[in-house]
Amino acid sequence: xxxxxxxxxxxxxxxxxxxxxxxxxxxxxxxxxxxxxxxxxxxxxxxxxxxxxxxxxxxxxxxxxxxxxxxxxxxxxxxxxxxxxxxxxxxxxxxxxxxxxxxxxxxxxx
Amino acid sequence: xxxxxxxxxxxxxxxxxxxxxxxxxxxxxxxxxxxxxxxxxxxxxxxxxxxxxxxxxxxxxxxxxxxxxxxxxxxxxxxxxxxxxxxxxxxxxxxxxxxxxxxxxxxxxxxxxxxxxx
Numbered sequence: 001x002x003x004x005x006x007x008x009x010x011x012x013x014x015x016x017x018x019x020x021x022x023x024x025x026x027x028x029x030x031x032x033x034x035x036x037x038x039x040x041x042x043x044x045x046x047x048x049x050x051x052x053x054x055x056x057x058x059x060x061x062x063x064x065x066x067x068x069x070x071x072x073x074x075x076x077x078x079x080x081x082x083x084x085x086x087x088x089x090x091x092x093x094x095x096x097x098x099x100x101x102x103x104x105x106x107x108x109x110x
Numbered sequence: 111x112x113x114x115x116x117x118x119x120x121x122x123x124x125x126x127x128x129x130x131x132x133x134x135x136x137x138x139x140x141x142x143x144x145x146x147x148x149x150x151x152x153x154x155x156x157x158x159x160x161x162x163x164x165x166x167x168x169x170x171x172x173x174x175x176x177x178x179x180x181x182x183x184x185x186x187x188x189x190x191x192x193x194x195x196x197x198x199x200x201x202x203x204x205x206x207x208x209x210x211x212x213x214x215x216x217x218x219x220x221x222x223x224x225x226x227x228x
């Protein structure tokens with residue numbers, strides 16, 4: 001089993017749709033969780049951190065479910081510019097290293 | 111704003127050459143990382159440094175070495191480049207773990223170096 005697992009997609013959705021991604025992680029003691037966005041041939045950039053109580057940033061909502069060991073990302077009112085790969089990131093190993101999931105590809109169509 | 115820069119965006123080298131990839135960050139971060147990213151394999155950690163002259167092996171250190179002589183600069187060295195080292199190489203930096211409880215901090219990435227070994 002992978003330490004951080006994501007559905008690779010692609011998720012093809014029309015503009016304006018709501019789309020959700022899940023990510024499961026292997027270490028129940030993990031404390032730090034992030035969603036990154038990576039555009040084609042570009043570096044990953046932090047989209048948002050994920051807090052225990054859940055958090056929202058505009059059209060994006062992140063949730064953490066510790067009991068089931070997964071985090072989710074919800075995107076409302078999808079835009080063409082949301083097309084990218086979304087990486088789930090968790091500190092599986094205590095300390096400085098982060099473990100990246102393989103990414104979920106989103107394609108938003110007109 | 112955190113800035114992480116890498117010395118080259120594209121690099122083409124021959125098999126057997128010694129290759130140096132340079133990374134510089136301007137936010138006084140203690141941690142610096144080198145990853146490679148390949149289709150279907152995601153981001154894999156090669157080496158990590160938590161202080162000047164300090165390093166730890168990541169998941170795939172074979173065929174690579176690193177150098178950190180100054181806090182802001184972290185170099186990745188391919189001692190003898192091989193075709194299976196053709197990849198996108200990404201450098202990142204972050205604050206150190208444990209500064210606030212047991213959390214890890216987000217990593218900031220450079221633009222990447224696409225290395226082709228022929």
